[in-house]
Amino acid sequence: MSGYSFYDPTYVPRPFPSHNMGAICWCNSLVQVLLGLPALNKLILARPDAKNPLWQAYASILRDSAASRPPPSAGALILDAMRKTAAAAGRPLQLGNSEECADEALTIFIDLLGEEIGALFTNVYELNITCPGCKRVTSTIRDNAYRIQLFADVNLTTEREFCEYLRAHRSICEYYKCSCGASFSNFPRDERLRVLREIVIIVFNKFYSKDIKWFPQQLKFKSTDNTYLVYRLVGKIEHVGSMFGGHYYAHSLRGDTWYKLNDTHVGPGDPDPSPNTFMIAYHLVREDGVNS
Numbered sequence: 063m064s065g066y067s068f069y070d071p072t073y074v075p076r077p078f079p080s081h082n083m084g085a086i087c088w089c090n091s092l093v094q095v096l097l098g099l100p101a102l103n104k105l106i107l108a109r110p111d112a113k114n115p116l117w118q119a120y121a122s123i124l125r126d127s128a129a130s131r132p133p134p135s136a137g138a139l140i141l142d143a144m145r146k147t148a149a150a151a152g153r154p155l156q157l158g159n160s161e162e163c164a165d166e167a168l169t170i171f172i173d174l175l176g177e178e179i180g181a182l183f184t185n186v187y188e189l190n191i192t193c194p195g196c197k198r199v200t201s202t203i204r205d206n207a208y209r210i211q212l213f214a215d216v217n218l219t220t221e222r223e224f225c226e227y228l229r230a231h232r233s234i235c236e237y238y239k240c241s242c243g244a245s246f247s248n249f250p251r252d253e254r255l256r257v258l259r260e261i262v263i264i265v266f267n268k269f270y271s272k273d274i275k276w277f278p279q280q281l282k283f284k285s286t287d288n289t290y291l292v293y294r295l296v297g298k299i300e301h302v303g304s305m306f307g308g309h310y311y312a313h314s315l316r317g318d319t320w321y322k323l324n325d326t327h328v329g330p331g332d333p334d335p336s337p338n339t340f341m342i343a344y345h346l347v348r349e350d351g352v353n354s
Contacts, residue, residue, distance in 0.1 A: 067182075067260050069294065069347040071317045073100035073107070075127035079326040081135040087310045087325055088164045090137035092171070094312040094323040095297035095343050097123070097136075101182050101260040115150065116174050119143035140171070147174045164299050164310050164341060165209070165265050172208050183208040186257035191235060191249065196242040203256070209263035209341070212275065221278040228262075229255045229283070258283060262293055262344040272337040279333060281344055289351055293344035295333055301340035310340070 075097055080090045096102060106112075106121050120143070123136050133139050148155040148170075155170065172180050185207050191200045210228060218224045232250050239245040266275050281293040296315040302308050311324035313331040320331030 066346060066349075067101035067104060068349075069296070069345045070100045070104065073103040074098055074316055075103075075124060075132075076130075077314065077316050077321040077323055077328050078127055078132040078136075079328050080132075080137050080323070082325040083135045083138040086135075086137045086141055086162075088162045088167060089141050090135070090325055091299045091310040091312040091323070092164045092167050093123070093136045093140050094314050095299055095341070096120075096171070097127075098297045098314040098316060099182075099261055099343065099345055101345065102179065105179065105182065114175065115146040116140070116143040116171070120175075144170060144174055164301075168263065168341075169208055180208070182260050183263060184257070184259055185210065185255065185262060187253045188256050189235075190252040190254070191238055193240040193242060193244060194246075195244045196240060198240060198242065200238075200240070209265050211265050211267070213267065217275070219276055221280060221282070224276075224278050225281055225283060228264075228281070255283075258291060260346045264342050264344075266340055266342075274335050274337050275339065276335050277339075277342055282350075285349075289349050291346060292348050292350055294347045295342060296345045297343035298333065298339055299341040300336060300338040302338050 077094075080094065082090060103124055106117060107124055109117065110121065112118060112121070119139050123133060123139065126132055144167075145155050151174075172183055186203060187207055189202045192198070193200070211233070212218075212227070213233070216227065216231070218227055231253055233253055235246075235249045235251045237245070237247055238249045238251075262281065264277070277295070279295045283291045283293075285291050294315075298313045300311050300313070302311075311322065313320055313322050313333060315331075315333070320333050322329045322331040
């Protein structure tokens, strides 16, 4: 797998607290999970001359935490840099010092850093819709799929089932119009995985349901060159509350140890599923031979 970046703990900083400056637990938790992704950190540090304010802010957090002087609030630093970067690009953000969605903030964060960073997260799916009238199959490729949504009615219990779901599953298309003239709303479509990158982000619909959704500590996928890509769970975000308000906090793998990072609280972490698990992050750790 030439050109891919595997998990390297030397690019993962030690855990540190981050003050909640207002109501930015959503940003604090997102940053703490991002800091546990060495492929992202390595690429950011490789470009010290980057002019992007968000790139500079994230790099400064990595450098300062490595020197044992992390910022008082990593979330506030990143939020301010996101606003500056978006304003410089002529698209001001509506994100404020209030309750926001960590999932939406992830997409904004990646988009503002550009395609080079986006490539680490982009898992490409082929979307197929079959018209019930004329039976025509329409296939498209979805780009910028930075995360995969696991729907509320899906219950998986083994690593194999989980990986098979990620490879191929059914989702809902809000609107579809066929060339035969027929149109449909909330129509099912088939999604098939075509490309996996270093980082796999999965989001659960925890605003509406707080039941436990099981997930494995490892993912394993067969690649086109007959090897296996092995991913390890390295982070998760918990959400307590509803879509109208609540609190986010993170669990992140730093080295070989899991930590709970809840704003200024740093303590022992737990990688297992909970009723509040909202987002999980896997990182590519190795490539195995077929018989490994």
